[in-house]
Amino acid sequence: MKTGLNYFLDKLFGDSNKTITPEPKGKVEYILIGESLIPSLDGNQVIFQQAPIFDVAISEEFKKYCSDKNKKATPETLLACYEIRSMGRYGVNLRNLPGTWSQKCVTQHQAIKFCLQSKKFLATAHDASTMFLCKMNENKPIDEIRPYDNLMVVSVHVYERGMQVVCSELHFQDTWKNEYFYRIVMPKI
DSSP, X not given: OOOHHHHHHHHHHOOXXXXXXXXXXXXXXXXXXXXXXXXXXXXXXXXXXXXXXXXXXXXXXGGGGOSGGGXXXXXXXXXXXXXXXXXXXXXXXXXXXXXXXXXXXXOHHHHHHHHHHOGGGSOOSTTOOEEEEEESOTTSXXXXXXXXXXXXXXXXXXXXXXXXXXXXXXXXXXXXXXXXXXXXXXXXX
């Protein structure tokens, strides 16, 4: 029998000896908005250095991800922009899109190029955003069980005065409301 602090923590957070199993994959409703063929890129552009493009604001969090570990050359890639029409929890909806976590990723350079080349596909509705899943470290693989260890969500907001880009952790707590049709850009599978 557990006593003291361990008993309290287990009551508060659950049994620390239990393995956390992810929710089963479910169905997510989404529609294709458009596709864009991104040319091969050298990977030298990172978001924090793109103030002329993201002229409204760039999240300070990008400073952590602006180094050589985030530069990776990529071949020509067909990116697809989907609008998610399902209510549900943030990470769960992203997980339930086709493909593995690794298959859903783009580099920061690809995200920048998409924003320049295919701005017409970016969400413009109030409080909606267009998301990209990017690795925090391009040299480290994505753990398909614990994707949040090396994935960040890059959210681009489009306003009349320009674009803002925000970086956040991949998490599973927040709930999307279907009144805001969020978009995600990922390689076409």
